[in-house]
Amino acid sequence: MLHAAQIAGPGGRVIGVDCNRDMLALARRHRLTVAERLGYDNVEFRCGLIQDLRLDLDRLADELARQPVHDQWGWLEVRSVEDRLRDEAPLVPDESVDCILSNCVLNLVRPADRRSLFAEMYRVLRRDGRVAVSDIVADEDVPEPLQRDPQLWSGCIAGAYREDAFLRAFEDAGFHGIEIAMRQKEPWRTVDGIEFRSVTVVAHKGKQGPCLERNQALIYRGPFKTVEDDDGHLFPRGERVAVCDKTFRLLQREPYSGAFEPVEPREPIALDEARQFDCRRSARRLPRETKGSDYAATTAPASSCCGPDSAGC
Numbered sequence: 001m002l003h004a005a006q007i008a009g010p011g012g013r014v015i016g017v018d019c020n021r022d023m024l025a026l027a028r029r030h031r032l033t034v035a036e037r038l039g040y041d042n043v044e045f046r047c048g049l050i051q052d053l054r055l056d057l058d059r060l061a062d063e064l065a066r067q068p069v070h071d072q073w074g075w076l077e078v079r080s081v082e083d084r085l086r087d088e089a090p091l092v093p094d095e096s097v098d099c100i101l102s103n104c105v106l107n108l109v110r111p112a113d114r115r116s117l118f119a120e121m122y123r124v125l126r127r128d129g130r131v132a133v134s135d136i137v138a139d140e141d142v143p144e145p146l147q148r149d150p151q152l153w154s155g156c157i158a159g160a161y162r163e164d165a166f167l168r169a170f171e172d173a174g175f176h177g178i179e180i181a182m183r184q185k186e187p188w189r190t191v192d193g194i195e196f197r198s199v200t201v202v203a204h205k206g207k208q209g210p211c212l213e214r215n216q217a218l219i220y221r222g223p224f225k226t227v228e229d230d231d232g233h234l235f236p237r238g239e240r241v242a243v244c245d246k247t248f249r250l251l252q253r254e255p256y257s258g259a260f261e262p263v264e265p266r267e268p269i270a271l272d273e274a275r276q277f278d279c280r281r282s283a284r285r286l287p288r289e290t291k292g293s294d295y296a297a298t299t300a301p302a303s304s305c306c307g308p309d310s311a312g313c
């Protein structure tokens, strides 16, 4: 948290979310000490579940104190109170966060809640926001008997994702540019021959939105023969692939910077004049589409083709 507070700086804001009473009390107790050391106070701790970041559990506690639950009718009433709180005073509002950091928490969320866990991370992030998650993963499926062992559950073993499924969960939630930023070489623990290790995954939000045709292309530089992005576009090395305006911009930013050579059309197409682009296809962009069919220039070389800036001829 100290790290996050430093990265956010005095102008930023850090929200820590946990559902454990002791952990929250500890964190809240030390908040001011950290603020004094840093010289600014930009951290707050909120009580909630990461798979339900709309529900503010401190507010729910206030409601329960006013209206305690004694029977099933009371419990049904609480469910509508929860919905009201989610709508009226969300713990973390939609698209309000630039970066999510998490360390060793996702594996503690029960399997039935995992889809909403990823959906919630996606919901609270702003467009172009990032998530960096460090968690324990397994190299094989964790068998049922191990999953039911409470000791292994709290020890971050029983709920570990299989490592490939962990990355796929980011894909399924709509993230793009998903990378393994760190993978422990040696296992942290081995149980019944299954290796458990820590990985850090970084993923980005921002590939949603309309696809507009502005006659742009991207040329993948290599070294792989072909790469595929998170929307299923294939980029064979060296080919001019037709892309929509959104993909054109997206694939020139982090984490793809430098991987593609952008080709702009000679005659730009204004955004408000752009037609829909069918982003499901992977098509080549013919040079005449970007240059114009009546382009007939013949030019003299600006300098020697063997100059210091060229690769030689």
Ligand SMILES: C[S@@+](CC[C@H](N)C(=O)[O-])C[C@H]1O[C@@H](n2cnc3c(N)ncnc32)[C@H](O)[C@@H]1O
Pocket: 017, 018, 019, 020, 023, 048, 049, 050, 051, 102, 103, 104, 105, 108, 109, 156
């Ligand atoms: C293994 S500790 C990791 C704590 C901290 N991230 C660190 O690096 O020291 C797991 C923490 O996640 C919290 N936790 C577990 N399940 C949670 C959930 N569904 N929502 C929010 N917090 C959760 C626990 O209360 C505990 O504080």
